[in-house]
Amino acid sequence: MRALMELRKRILSGDYPGGTRLFEVPLAETLQISRTPVREVMSRLAEEGLLDRLANGGFVVRSFTYADAVDAIELRGVLEGTAARLAAERGVSQAGLDQLRELLARLEDCFGSSSDDVDLEAYSEANARFHATLVEMSGSTVIQREVDRATRLPFASPSAFLSGSTQVAAFRQSLHIAQDQHRNLLAAVASREGARAEFIAREHARIARKNLEYAVYEDPELMLTLPGLVLLNS
Structure with a gap:
């Protein structure tokens, strides 16, 4: 609409x-x-x-406080971690794993020859789909519904800090760390290592928290350019 x-x-x-x-x-x-x-x-x-x-x-x-934003990100990490653990423990079909690998390959293709060269629009789209697909692989409609609810707030979504991130060195570095976690997360799910998958997914969400901390404390001007952060107050 x-x-x-x-x-x-x-x-x-x-x-x-x-x-x-x-x-x-x-x-x-x-x-x-x-x-x-x-x-x-x-x-x-x-x-x-x-x-x-x-x-x-x-x-x-x-309006939201900084603590609200942190809590929303932490909640997403808990929920996605649970989804990853369930996916690993319950097992994902070969077709499901192939779908995740295809999305991982699309994410890999977003990175150019230099560390500063990232197709941000394509990465954002593939990143959102990777997260959504992984949650679907949990086989839990309850978890899917709650993750959807938790990620509706703009600063809590998996792609919350992608807008304009290539202009900030700290954010560019976080993309490479996040991609490494994507690889490890897929490997853990494929190996049916539930505890490891949950840990990686929760740590993965903390990248958004670190980027939030950077925007609030290191470069407040970013608050005006990143989606939703203008709603934060002290």
Whole structure:
């Protein structure tokens, strides 16, 4: 839905700062839709965690603390770690492993001859698919649902810090570390090493936490360029 994507984009870009109350009539005019779909859009964004419902039925843009962002990333790591362990212990079919290997190869192809040469758009797409496929391999609809819920917040998704990351040396390095973890994670799942797969997946999520720490404490200007970080307050 165009209106949903547009309002989400405006919130994540800081057009509506945390704490801003959204009113149906002016928002309907801005999005060029009627009030009924505006309510549906805001309800959807409340489900995603970007808006809070007010007692009177209205909506306000949610703001997040640094601790909220850290907790969201940690939660994703726990859930993806559980998914990886279940996939390894329950066993993944040969077709499933081949699918993961194909995605891993697509990720490998994103890296050029130099450490600074990365096709970020292609990497982001393949990275998201690799994570989603691995979670699917757990065979648990409960885990899949909870991972989807946990990654709806922009700073908690597997690709949260890919936008603009090639401009930051620390982020470029993290891509290579992440790719090595992808390889080890696939190997652990293929070898049915559940504990190892869970550990790697949880450590993998911590890359996002380190990148968050860098953005907040080392280069605050990044807060204005990375999706969703504009919603963070102290």
